[in-house]
Amino acid sequence: MQSRSPIRKCVGCGARRDKIELLRVVNNKGDILVDPGGRTPGRGAYLCPNMDCLDKAVEKNSLKNALKIEISDEIYEQISEEIKHG
Template sequence: MRGRSIKKCAGCGDHRSEVELMRIVNNKGEINVDPGGIMSGRDVYICPQITCLDAAVENDELSNALKIEISDSIYNKLLEEINHG
């Protein structure tokens, strides 16, 4: 069952159950949030908070984990997911 494993937030570094975190996936160059955990591709987890998103971008954890440059459009897409999640 999903949610039983512990993941590390790329922003704050806290370890939490994956159901508490937002999964971000790079699937062939397309960045998506995957709430169901079913998309394939490189992934990274962050707490669904703006401070964690900002920290993960600033310390290059998102770009390193996803192997893609975090453009303003990707950042804004993730920010919108946090604000509406």
């Protein structure tokens, strides 16, 4: 029997993928963090680890809406760096 991780939806493109294939971004009491391990407490949102999905999420404000907080350009830059080096 194959063990699969939970399915999550990318806030950028809307694709449904295994949780482990996606990049988790967390609102932890007002701090926005990239959570590669998927263990940080707080409201999470998931992105495919590519710039197209991040750009779509920025365009549609879907990351902001999913995390229920304003997201600064610095945070988007941090997520962008994580995608490039991840």
